[in-house]
Amino acid sequence: MRFWGPPCITRLVFRIGRKLKPAQIHSTLPDWQQANPRFIERATEAAMARTAGGWVVIGASRDITSRPKKVAVDGRDWVAWRGEDGSAYVAPNDCPHMGAELCEGRVNGAAIVCPWHGLALGPEPRGAWKPARTFDDGVLVWARLRTEGPLAEEPTDRPILAPRPSRFVAAVIAMEARCEPEDVVANRLDPWHGVHYHPHSFAKLSALEVSEEAITLRVAYRVTGPLCVEVDCTFRAPTRRSIVMTIVGGDGTGSVVETHATPIADGRTLVTEATLATSDRPGFFVARRAGRLLRPFIERRASRLWVEDVAYAERRYELRKTDRVRLDVTK
Ligand code: FES
Ligand SMILES: [Fe+2]
Secondary structure, X not given: OHHHOHHHHHHOOEEEOOOOOOOOOOOOOOHHHHOOHHHHHHHHHHHHXXXXXXXXXXXXXXXXXXXXXXXXXXXEEEEEEEOOOOOEEXXXXXOOOOOOEHHHOEEEOOXXXXXXXXXXXXXXXXXXXXXXXXXXXXXXXXXXXXOOOOOOOOOOOOOOOOOOOOOOEEEEEEEXXXXXXXXXXXXXXXXXXXXXHOOOOEEEEEEEEEOOOOEEEEEEEEEEOOEEEEEEEEEEEEEOOEEEEEEEEOOOOOOEEEEEEEEEEOOEEEEEEEEEEOOOOOOHHHHHHOHHHHHHHHHHHHHHHHHHHHHHHHHHHHHHHOOOOOOOOOO
Protein backbone atom coordinates (compact mmCIF):
# COMPACT_ATOMS: atom_id res chain seq x y z
CA MET A 1 0.00 0.00 0.00
CA ARG A 2 2.78 2.42 0.93
CA PHE A 3 4.23 2.09 -2.54
CA TRP A 4 1.20 3.90 -3.99
CA GLY A 5 0.75 6.35 -1.15
CA PRO A 6 1.55 10.07 -1.06
CA PRO A 7 5.18 9.67 0.19
CA CYS A 8 5.98 7.86 -3.04
CA ILE A 9 4.29 10.53 -5.17
CA THR A 10 6.21 13.36 -3.46
CA ARG A 11 9.49 11.72 -4.45
CA LEU A 12 8.69 11.86 -8.20
CA VAL A 13 10.38 14.82 -9.86
CA PHE A 14 10.27 15.87 -13.52
CA ARG A 15 12.20 19.05 -14.18
CA ILE A 16 10.80 21.52 -16.69
CA GLY A 17 12.12 24.92 -17.77
CA ARG A 18 15.68 26.11 -18.23
CA LYS A 19 18.58 23.89 -17.31
CA LEU A 20 20.95 25.45 -14.79
CA LYS A 21 24.73 25.39 -14.99
CA PRO A 22 26.36 22.82 -12.75
CA ALA A 23 27.19 24.35 -9.39
CA GLN A 24 29.22 23.45 -6.35
CA ILE A 25 27.08 22.30 -3.44
CA HIS A 26 27.97 23.98 -0.12
CA SER A 27 27.70 20.78 1.88
CA THR A 28 26.68 17.19 1.44
CA LEU A 29 25.66 16.81 5.08
CA PRO A 30 22.00 15.97 5.74
CA ASP A 31 19.73 19.02 6.01
CA TRP A 32 19.28 18.67 9.77
CA GLN A 33 23.07 19.02 10.15
CA GLN A 34 23.36 21.92 7.71
CA ALA A 35 20.61 23.78 9.58
CA ASN A 36 23.04 24.81 12.27
CA PRO A 37 21.08 26.63 15.01
CA ARG A 38 24.12 28.74 15.95
CA PHE A 39 24.52 29.94 12.36
CA ILE A 40 20.80 30.74 12.08
CA GLU A 41 20.93 32.70 15.38
CA ARG A 42 24.02 34.65 14.21
CA ALA A 43 22.44 35.45 10.84
CA THR A 44 19.24 36.55 12.62
CA GLU A 45 21.22 38.77 15.02
CA ALA A 46 23.04 40.34 12.05
CA ALA A 47 19.65 41.05 10.41
CA MET A 48 18.27 42.55 13.64
CA ALA A 49 21.20 44.99 13.69
CA ARG A 50 20.14 46.47 10.31
CA THR A 51 17.95 49.54 10.34
CA ALA A 52 14.52 49.67 8.72
CA GLY A 53 14.69 53.48 8.76
CA GLY A 54 11.54 53.65 10.89
CA TRP A 55 9.34 52.27 8.09
CA VAL A 56 6.73 49.54 8.41
CA VAL A 57 4.45 47.96 5.81
CA ILE A 58 0.81 49.00 6.31
CA GLY A 59 -0.73 46.86 3.59
CA ALA A 60 -1.03 46.13 -0.10
CA SER A 61 -1.41 49.27 -2.23
CA ARG A 62 -4.60 47.86 -3.73
CA ASP A 63 -6.11 47.50 -0.24
CA ILE A 64 -5.62 51.15 0.74
CA THR A 65 -8.66 52.76 -0.81
CA SER A 66 -11.15 55.55 -0.18
CA ARG A 67 -12.72 53.23 2.39
CA PRO A 68 -10.73 54.00 5.60
CA LYS A 69 -9.00 50.99 7.13
CA LYS A 70 -7.91 50.47 10.75
CA VAL A 71 -4.41 49.07 11.18
CA ALA A 72 -2.60 48.27 14.42
CA VAL A 73 1.11 48.95 14.65
CA ASP A 74 3.27 48.74 17.73
CA GLY A 75 0.34 48.70 20.16
CA ARG A 76 -1.49 51.63 18.63
CA ASP A 77 -4.39 51.96 16.18
CA TRP A 78 -3.93 53.90 12.96
CA VAL A 79 -6.23 54.69 10.09
CA ALA A 80 -5.12 54.34 6.48
CA TRP A 81 -6.97 55.78 3.50
CA ARG A 82 -6.46 56.88 -0.07
CA GLY A 83 -7.39 60.45 -0.80
CA GLU A 84 -9.14 61.57 -3.95
CA ASP A 85 -5.70 62.91 -4.99
CA GLY A 86 -4.56 59.25 -5.23
CA SER A 87 -2.14 59.52 -2.29
CA ALA A 88 -2.12 57.05 0.61
CA TYR A 89 -2.39 58.50 4.12
CA VAL A 90 -1.82 56.97 7.54
CA ALA A 91 -2.72 58.80 10.77
CA PRO A 92 -3.74 58.08 14.39
CA ASN A 93 -7.17 56.46 14.45
CA ASP A 94 -8.45 58.54 17.41
CA CYS A 95 -10.11 61.80 16.43
CA PRO A 96 -8.34 64.68 18.23
CA HIS A 97 -11.74 66.25 19.09
CA MET A 98 -13.45 63.59 21.27
CA GLY A 99 -11.76 60.36 20.26
CA ALA A 100 -14.13 58.85 17.67
CA GLU A 101 -12.63 56.13 15.52
CA LEU A 102 -11.69 57.77 12.25
CA CYS A 103 -11.79 54.42 10.43
CA GLU A 104 -15.59 54.75 10.74
CA GLY A 105 -15.46 58.06 8.85
CA ARG A 106 -15.37 58.88 5.16
CA VAL A 107 -12.90 60.41 2.75
CA ASN A 108 -13.45 63.84 1.28
CA GLY A 109 -10.69 65.14 -0.99
CA ALA A 110 -7.42 64.23 0.71
CA ALA A 111 -8.99 64.41 4.19
CA ILE A 112 -10.77 61.93 6.39
CA VAL A 113 -14.01 63.20 7.91
CA CYS A 114 -14.79 62.19 11.49
CA PRO A 115 -18.06 60.23 11.82
CA TRP A 116 -19.13 61.98 15.06
CA HIS A 117 -19.02 65.74 14.37
CA GLY A 118 -17.68 66.03 10.83
CA LEU A 119 -14.17 67.37 11.52
CA ALA A 120 -12.09 67.03 8.33
CA LEU A 121 -8.56 65.89 9.13
CA GLY A 122 -5.38 65.61 7.13
CA PRO A 123 -3.10 65.74 5.44
CA GLU A 124 -1.98 68.61 7.73
CA PRO A 125 -1.41 67.95 11.45
CA ARG A 126 -4.04 69.10 13.95
CA GLY A 127 -2.53 69.61 17.41
CA ALA A 128 -1.05 66.33 18.59
CA TRP A 129 -2.86 64.47 15.79
CA LYS A 130 -0.28 64.10 13.09
CA PRO A 131 -0.37 61.99 9.91
CA ALA A 132 2.65 59.76 9.43
CA ARG A 133 4.94 60.01 6.48
CA THR A 134 3.85 57.44 3.89
CA PHE A 135 5.32 55.84 0.80
CA ASP A 136 3.35 53.94 -1.80
CA ASP A 137 5.70 51.88 -3.97
CA GLY A 138 2.84 50.64 -6.16
CA VAL A 139 2.74 47.22 -4.48
CA LEU A 140 2.86 48.11 -0.79
CA VAL A 141 2.00 51.14 1.31
CA TRP A 142 4.51 52.02 4.01
CA ALA A 143 4.42 54.41 6.94
CA ARG A 144 7.27 55.81 8.98
CA LEU A 145 6.09 55.35 12.54
CA ARG A 146 8.74 53.96 14.82
CA THR A 147 11.18 56.78 15.38
CA GLU A 148 10.77 57.29 19.13
CA GLY A 149 11.27 55.28 22.31
CA PRO A 150 13.56 52.31 22.89
CA LEU A 151 13.01 50.98 19.38
CA ALA A 152 14.06 54.28 17.80
CA GLU A 153 16.16 54.14 14.68
CA GLU A 154 17.58 56.78 12.42
CA PRO A 155 14.77 57.69 10.00
CA THR A 156 15.40 57.31 6.29
CA ASP A 157 13.60 59.24 3.53
CA ARG A 158 12.22 56.09 1.96
CA PRO A 159 11.77 52.45 2.91
CA ILE A 160 14.86 50.31 2.36
CA LEU A 161 13.97 47.96 -0.47
CA ALA A 162 15.89 45.25 -2.28
CA PRO A 163 16.06 45.68 -6.10
CA ARG A 164 12.80 44.84 -7.84
CA PRO A 165 12.20 43.78 -11.45
CA SER A 166 11.13 46.57 -13.79
CA ARG A 167 8.03 44.67 -14.91
CA PHE A 168 6.20 42.07 -12.95
CA VAL A 169 2.97 40.46 -11.88
CA ALA A 170 2.45 41.33 -8.21
CA ALA A 171 0.62 39.31 -5.59
CA VAL A 172 0.35 40.19 -1.91
CA ILE A 173 -0.78 38.12 1.05
CA ALA A 174 -0.97 39.08 4.73
CA MET A 175 -1.23 36.91 7.82
CA GLU A 176 -0.97 37.50 11.54
CA ALA A 177 1.49 35.54 13.67
CA ARG A 178 1.82 35.28 17.45
CA CYS A 179 5.51 36.13 17.52
CA GLU A 180 7.91 39.01 16.95
CA PRO A 181 9.37 40.21 13.63
CA GLU A 182 12.68 38.48 14.36
CA ASP A 183 10.95 35.08 14.39
CA VAL A 184 9.57 35.75 10.90
CA VAL A 185 13.04 36.69 9.63
CA ALA A 186 14.68 33.72 11.39
CA ASN A 187 12.27 31.32 9.67
CA ARG A 188 13.57 32.41 6.28
CA LEU A 189 17.19 32.21 7.42
CA ASP A 190 16.59 28.49 7.83
CA PRO A 191 15.92 27.38 4.24
CA TRP A 192 16.92 23.81 5.10
CA HIS A 193 13.43 23.10 6.40
CA GLY A 194 11.95 23.63 2.90
CA VAL A 195 11.81 20.11 1.48
CA HIS A 196 10.85 18.52 4.79
CA TYR A 197 8.30 21.02 6.06
CA HIS A 198 6.81 22.06 2.68
CA PRO A 199 7.06 18.90 0.52
CA HIS A 200 4.05 20.14 -1.48
CA SER A 201 6.15 23.09 -2.75
CA PHE A 202 9.80 21.99 -2.77
CA ALA A 203 11.08 18.74 -4.25
CA LYS A 204 14.80 19.40 -3.80
CA LEU A 205 16.88 22.06 -2.15
CA SER A 206 20.66 22.43 -1.98
CA ALA A 207 22.61 25.27 -0.39
CA LEU A 208 25.27 26.63 -2.79
CA GLU A 209 26.70 29.48 -0.69
CA VAL A 210 26.02 30.24 2.93
CA SER A 211 27.00 33.38 4.85
CA GLU A 212 25.36 35.61 7.44
CA GLU A 213 24.77 38.15 4.63
CA ALA A 214 23.11 35.86 2.10
CA ILE A 215 22.16 32.26 1.49
CA THR A 216 22.14 31.02 -2.11
CA LEU A 217 20.17 27.92 -2.94
CA ARG A 218 19.34 25.67 -5.85
CA VAL A 219 15.68 24.76 -5.49
CA ALA A 220 13.36 22.47 -7.41
CA TYR A 221 10.00 24.21 -6.95
CA ARG A 222 6.87 22.18 -7.60
CA VAL A 223 4.65 23.74 -10.25
CA THR A 224 2.15 20.94 -9.99
CA GLY A 225 2.57 17.37 -8.73
CA PRO A 226 5.93 15.99 -9.87
CA LEU A 227 6.54 18.83 -12.38
CA CYS A 228 9.26 21.11 -11.01
CA VAL A 229 11.11 24.22 -12.09
CA GLU A 230 14.69 24.43 -10.88
CA VAL A 231 16.04 27.88 -10.00
CA ASP A 232 18.91 29.46 -8.10
CA CYS A 233 17.85 32.02 -5.53
CA THR A 234 19.31 34.10 -2.72
CA PHE A 235 17.82 34.99 0.62
CA ARG A 236 18.97 38.15 2.38
CA ALA A 237 17.49 40.42 5.02
CA PRO A 238 17.94 44.06 3.93
CA THR A 239 16.44 45.32 7.20
CA ARG A 240 15.49 43.99 10.62
CA ARG A 241 11.88 43.64 9.46
CA SER A 242 12.20 42.14 6.00
CA ILE A 243 13.68 39.23 4.15
CA VAL A 244 13.86 38.97 0.39
CA MET A 245 14.21 36.00 -1.92
CA THR A 246 15.55 36.86 -5.38
CA ILE A 247 15.74 34.41 -8.27
CA VAL A 248 19.27 34.72 -9.65
CA GLY A 249 19.31 31.87 -12.18
CA GLY A 250 16.84 29.90 -14.28
CA ASP A 251 13.25 30.74 -15.18
CA GLY A 252 11.98 33.93 -13.63
CA THR A 253 15.42 35.42 -12.98
CA GLY A 254 14.95 38.80 -11.28
CA SER A 255 11.66 37.82 -9.60
CA VAL A 256 11.53 38.66 -5.91
CA VAL A 257 9.50 37.55 -2.93
CA GLU A 258 9.58 40.17 -0.18
CA THR A 259 8.48 39.15 3.30
CA HIS A 260 7.84 42.06 5.65
CA ALA A 261 7.17 41.81 9.38
CA THR A 262 5.15 44.63 10.94
CA PRO A 263 4.94 44.61 14.76
CA ILE A 264 1.26 44.85 15.74
CA ALA A 265 1.75 44.66 19.51
CA ASP A 266 3.79 42.63 22.00
CA GLY A 267 4.04 39.11 20.62
CA ARG A 268 1.92 39.87 17.54
CA THR A 269 3.28 40.45 14.06
CA LEU A 270 1.70 41.01 10.67
CA VAL A 271 3.45 39.07 7.92
CA THR A 272 3.01 40.71 4.52
CA GLU A 273 4.48 38.91 1.55
CA ALA A 274 4.74 40.51 -1.87
CA THR A 275 5.65 38.31 -4.84
CA LEU A 276 6.89 40.22 -7.90
CA ALA A 277 7.09 37.61 -10.62
CA THR A 278 8.88 38.39 -13.86
CA SER A 279 10.20 36.44 -16.84
CA ASP A 280 12.00 37.08 -20.12
CA ARG A 281 9.88 34.44 -21.83
CA PRO A 282 7.86 35.83 -24.77
CA GLY A 283 4.60 34.78 -23.14
CA PHE A 284 5.30 37.00 -20.15
CA PHE A 285 3.37 39.94 -21.58
CA VAL A 286 0.38 37.72 -21.99
CA ALA A 287 0.91 36.61 -18.41
CA ARG A 288 1.06 40.26 -17.33
CA ARG A 289 -2.27 40.89 -18.92
CA ALA A 290 -3.44 37.72 -17.25
CA GLY A 291 -2.18 39.06 -13.92
CA ARG A 292 -5.65 38.95 -12.51
CA LEU A 293 -5.75 35.22 -13.20
CA LEU A 294 -2.21 34.54 -11.99
CA ARG A 295 -2.51 36.52 -8.77
CA PRO A 296 -4.95 34.18 -7.00
CA PHE A 297 -2.74 31.21 -7.91
CA ILE A 298 0.42 32.88 -6.51
CA GLU A 299 -1.45 34.02 -3.41
CA ARG A 300 -2.84 30.55 -2.74
CA ARG A 301 0.64 29.02 -2.92
CA ALA A 302 2.16 31.76 -0.72
CA SER A 303 -0.63 31.45 1.86
CA ARG A 304 -0.18 27.70 2.10
CA LEU A 305 3.54 28.14 2.79
CA TRP A 306 2.93 30.90 5.31
CA VAL A 307 0.37 28.95 7.31
CA GLU A 308 3.20 26.50 7.97
CA ASP A 309 5.91 29.12 8.40
CA VAL A 310 3.75 31.09 10.84
CA ALA A 311 3.52 27.90 12.93
CA TYR A 312 7.35 27.63 12.77
CA ALA A 313 7.81 31.30 13.77
CA GLU A 314 5.29 30.98 16.60
CA ARG A 315 7.06 27.88 17.89
CA ARG A 316 10.41 29.71 17.83
CA TYR A 317 8.86 32.61 19.73
CA GLU A 318 7.37 30.26 22.31
CA LEU A 319 10.75 28.56 22.84
CA ARG A 320 12.50 31.93 23.21
CA LYS A 321 9.96 33.33 25.63
CA THR A 322 9.83 30.28 27.85
CA ASP A 323 13.62 29.81 27.78
CA ARG A 324 13.09 26.24 26.75
CA VAL A 325 16.37 24.43 26.22
CA ARG A 326 16.89 23.16 22.71
CA LEU A 327 19.30 20.28 22.39
CA ASP A 328 21.78 21.15 19.68
CA VAL A 329 22.48 17.81 18.04
CA THR A 330 24.52 19.34 15.20
CA LYS A 331 27.56 19.78 17.48
S1 FES B 1 -15.04 63.24 17.79
FE1 FES B 1 -14.34 63.71 15.84
S2 FES B 1 -15.21 65.58 15.33
FE2 FES B 1 -15.90 65.16 17.31
FE1 LIG C 1 9.22 27.73 5.16
